[in-house]
Amino acid sequence: MRRGSRTLRTARPTYSDKGLELRAPESWREMTQRQLRYTLFLLWTFQDPWDVRVRMLARFTGLKVWGRSGKGAWLCHWRAGFLGLRRRWVTLMDWQLRSLAERFSYVDRYEDMGCRLEAIHGLRAVDVHLHGVAFIDYLNAEKYYQAFVRSREERFLDKLATLLYRRKGGELARRVRMKPWERLGVFLWYSYVKSELGRQFPHFFKKLPADRQEEYDMMGAINAQVRALTDGDITQEEAIFKSDCWRALTELDAKAREAEELRKAEERARRGGK
Secondary structure, eight states, rough: OOOOGOOOOOOOOOTTTTTTEEESSSSSGOOOOHHHHHHHHHHHHHHSHHHHHHHHHHHHHEEEEEEEOOTTEEEEEEEESSSSSSSEEEEEEEHHHHHHHHHTGGGGTTTTTOOOOSEEEEEEEEOOTTTTBBHHHHHHHHHHHHHHHHHHHHHHHHHHHHEEEOOOOSSSSSSOOOOHHHHHHHHHHHHHHHHHHHHHHHTOOOOOOGGGGGOOOHHHHHHHHHHHHHHGGGHHHHHHHHHHHHHHHHHHHHHHHHHHHHHHHHHHHHHOOO
16 A cells, blocks of 8 residues: 555645635545544444544544534634644534534445445455455355344454455455454445345345344355255355355346246236136
């Protein structure tokens, strides 16, 4: 990684007669790696979204909230000049400060995240959408994710991380040493992946009703996926497991669509015969 990319990009505010202009990431994807790491730290540390957003505002824009300046107003400043030695001051009303902080509300959602920590303790992340990841690794990742969702035991996230972060050359690591906010990053990343796969393969990934989610049999679902791809021929299992997970899911989605179309055709035929 180049040294220049390791620096935290803090854009200094500018002020004119037209108002205060602030520049900051407007989505997860626009963050630098250090900004992403800092955001994950905030999300893990603070439960109140306001605390998270105000700190993001201060770090990413350079605008500092100094303190109250009368009822419903805040005195803020930022560093100006060539070396940032001169302070510029501005008074913002409550609604203005909240409006600025609200621009970071996208961190409350993972569905459009589209990014992840690229490295953790020397291990490199796989493709953000799992392109190039073997189907067997995807199945194991899904198993560990579901186990964490049900038990909330962090060891399952640690297992998940060993599939998402690899040694040089793609070799699997036996374990990944993670800080708590890095572990949160693993969970949010894979949650995003699941939402993206749901969008890409809508026929195969059908969301269960809330009252049936406890009935979900993960191992049974995995076995059903393998049988669908091999048509029951166990001699093909090894090749299926080694195939790219996106290729396997594309085939499963096609099979699910065909089954759905066949079922609808049969229903139409039954209605027509009555």
